[in-house]
């Protein structure tokens with residue numbers, strides 16, 4: 001065959017550096033240790049390395065403008081001048097680079113004067129973006145040059161990049177109306193004013209010499225109304241028909257785009273990007289639509305969100321079947337590689353049988369080149385690389401786990417809540433006041449705690465010494481909670497590096513990485529563990545810590561576990577069996593842990609499911625089946641306890657809309673949820689969907705360093721009491737406290753307890 005080698009492209013590449021250099025630089029700047037110039041220099045070096053890596057791997061369309069100090073949605077809002085009213089004065093007053101950066105970070109993190117932008121999940125990933133606020137009067141004008149500057153910066157390095165922008169439809173659909181917006185207003189109403197800003201930017205990029213740009217419209221992977229599709233048509237007609245512009249590729253990812261496909265196929269643009277990993281249905285839809293005509297199809301064939309090596313044979317077959325459906329084919333990632341770790345070469349401790357099946361961002365660049373080569377020269381050109389890397393089925397099977405699950409089925413359900421609550425509240429140790437106070441689990445992870453763990457890892461600190469330090473930390477956290485007067489205490493989770501990784505490190509079938517960091521939000525990172533085989537629990541995981549904490553107090557201590565859905569959502573999970581099946585294995589391991597905690601005298605057990613919303617399919621018709629298996633896995637994990645044991649769960653990251661009905665299906669006795677930012681409206685929403693158990697709406701936002709006043713917590717509680725009886729209301733922050741410092745946490749919790757007392761007193765109890 002003599003076809004030219006197809007081009008390759010990447011949606012985005014990790015910019016955090018092999019050792020999280022970006023985190024160090026940004027947090028150093030916040031702490032006043034790093035100057036603005038040093039921060040900018042560190043960032044430029046990281047961009048240079050990423051561009052160089054992609055260019056060296058032969059990627060044709062190297063992306064630029066994918067770097068961010070905090071979040072790309074925030075960057076886009078600033079690019080178009082869409083600064084919320086409360087930040088405008090500070091932004092306008094910025095007179096130097098430091099002032100500019102401070103105004104930027106204030107929007108992300110809040111300031112004394114103004115709360116930050118809301119943060120929420122980026123589609124169904126564990127990345128969080130900042131939600132732009134757009135009202136009828138929000139300014140919209142091209143106000144920055146970041147895409148042009150990053151293009152020119154890479155050109156100076158000798159690489160012609162393709163600037164990437166979040167597309168206008170996705171930008172507006174992911175924004176929320178600002179406080180001034182009248183009922184019925186939607187940010188999308190401002191589309192016609194925003195488009196000229198994009199047009200002007202395209203013209204500037206064109207003048208700077210950019211031959212092509214990519215506009216990302218991941219919002220098309222979710223259900224879209226006819227009006228939204230009409231807006232899509234209008235947007236790309238407007239941009240496509242402008243004269244001075246680079247070639248435009250409209251890229252979509254995270255799933256099949258359904259009815260949007262014919263709209264993009266007909267748009268006056270040069271390329272369309274489709275994800276064939278999360279959206280294999282895109283293939284048939286493309287054929288049914290008659291293909292893309294002369295446009296280039298940018299085919300997402302290499303999974304940007306998981307760590308398994310690409311099945312090159314399968315990718316080549318898919319690519320071959322696409323060749324006739326477009327004017328040209330570019331071999332691409334399915335989405336940005338920001339969701340996977342940078343380089344497998346940094347991992348030295350992995351089982352070789354697992355390692356040979358993995359590809360991180362750096363390795364995926366080579367896979368793209370191989371697929372392009374195979375397309376041009378035939379599969380023979382790939383030799384034995386074609387066969388390498390696919391799971392050797394059955395290598396990690398555990399027949400005992402499978403047999404236990406078969407025997408257990410759905411497990412016996414618990415007694416009705418009405419029966420349980422009587423058993424739980426019967427005097428003695430079970431007695432709790434109305435508006436019982438508690439926290440969500442973690443207390444601040446102090447520098448000493450993290451340093452101790454780093455010492456343990458490096459072999460500097462013996463395990464016994466580490467455990468002694470953790471017990472001392474638990475003593476401190478218990479004593480503090482008693483002093484503050486909380487009702488249900490926690491041990492504070494000092495021994496956990498992360499609420500998912502900690503368990504993964506102790507479960508069979510799971511592997512942890514040493515350096516596999518992925519950005520979760522801002523300067524916060526996680527190392528998602530790799531779930532590669534059947535899961536089981538070789539030994540109890542949390543029981544000794546919980547038992548120890550309970551031995552230090554007469555008050556009840558709440559045991560703390562991470563639920564099955566969250567264990568999957570925040571890991572890289574095997575893709576050779578349905579998630580529902582894997583969830584049942586994790587649930588079984590947790591079920592054993594829950595029962596062991598109970599046997600150790602722990603009367604309250606919390607099983608966190610903060611990611612319940614995150615794994616919800618983007619398409620409505622797929623959601624009920626997901627919610628059914630998710631709730632079943634939770635019940636399997638928690639239904640093995642006596643009526644007298646109180647099962648708690650916790651969820652965060654707002655937008656409960658679609659999952660609100662499922663909260664009751666989990667059958668927990670108490671559910672704590674993030675509600676501070678939505679002013680307790682969730683409590684009434686839960687009542688309206690028939691939720692009749694106990695509820696702990698978060699009364700303050702732990703993502704901000706602000707200390708809430710007693711009055712504001714009291715007001716929140718009174719709003720909640722409009723929709724729930726006092727003995728069903730719990731009082732707690734809206735999430736764990738691990739990212740905060742004691743200087744904020746202690747006064748905040750004191751205010752929380754005194755607010756709860758004041759309300760109790762006013763109720764005469």
Ligand SMILES: Nc1nc2c(c(=O)[nH]1)N[C@@H](CNc1ccc(C(=O)N[C@@H](CCC(=O)N[C@@H](CCC(=O)N[C@@H](CCC(=O)O)C(=O)O)C(=O)O)C(=O)O)cc1)CN2
Pocket residue numbers: 126445447450451453454496497498499500501520521523524525526527570738739
């Ligand atoms: N997996 C996961 N996803 C989640 C959440 C979560 O808690 N876990 N919460 C939500 C919000 N996301 C979050 C994500 C990360 C963090 C977070 O605090 N991350 C820490 C790292 C946590 C960790 O893994 N800590 C390790 C490693 C700590 C570390 O950096 N050690 C240094 C040395 C430390 C020292 O000497 O001080 C090193 O190894 O170089 C530990 O404690 O053992 C961070 O970025 O700083 C918080 C919230 C949604 N998604």
Ligand code: MET
Pocket residue numbers: 440441442499560608610650652735736737738
């Ligand atoms: C992201 S949800 C966090 C729940 C966990 N128990 C904590 O308090 O940190």
Ligand SMILES: [Zn+2]
Pocket residue numbers: 440610650651652734735736
């Ligand atoms: Zn939480």
